[in-house]
Amino acid sequence: LAKTTQPISMDSYEGQEVNITCSHNNIATNDYITWYQQFPSQGPRFIIQGYKTKVTNEVASLFIPADRKSSTLSLPRVSLSDTAVYYCLVYGNNRLAFGKGNQVVVIP
């Protein structure tokens, strides 16, 4: 399973755009890049998934360069309720291998 590396934590002010980077140097050809959000005592919640270039949905954007060795999750105009752990995973239809994730704290 390809390993991902993310910053351990980051703070951001309410209303700002937050960009969370992830590196996955050993991503396989068939792997997708998937991001989850987790609040305390809740299950991981799927945010967005992509294979290459840019993917956007109603909550986030995902930027993937041509070499696919990294990705950036962008959360526009965060609110206090976006304080959570964010996980980047590479996914090939099998088990999900969670790392420690990135604790994002949104400050008023």
Next chain:
Amino acid sequence: EPEVTQTPSHQVTQMGQEVILRCVPISNHLYFYWYRQILGQKVEFLVSFYNNEISEKSEIFDDQFSVERPDGSNFTLKIRSTKLEDSAMYFCASRDRRSNQPQHFGDGTRLSIL
């Protein structure tokens, strides 16, 4: 929006007792998973299940664990003789049959072994 539901939300059990954790996956999903998260640690994969059989399991999923799909809607995880170290949040997940679809998680069962 369809969601994975898990019951109970919290289960307290004496060490050595059997527990059954229940999950109702999203209705048209065919792949099912169990994960666990010990307090303060990473989410860990336990087992995946497809077409009424285990497709993959981790080293955590030993002989004390079993999974079953007893009917068309439920997916259960049984721990035969619980140990203190089984205390954790247990998450069920499911995904669509199409390739590269994301797994969707329930909000878990908090299992406390006394």
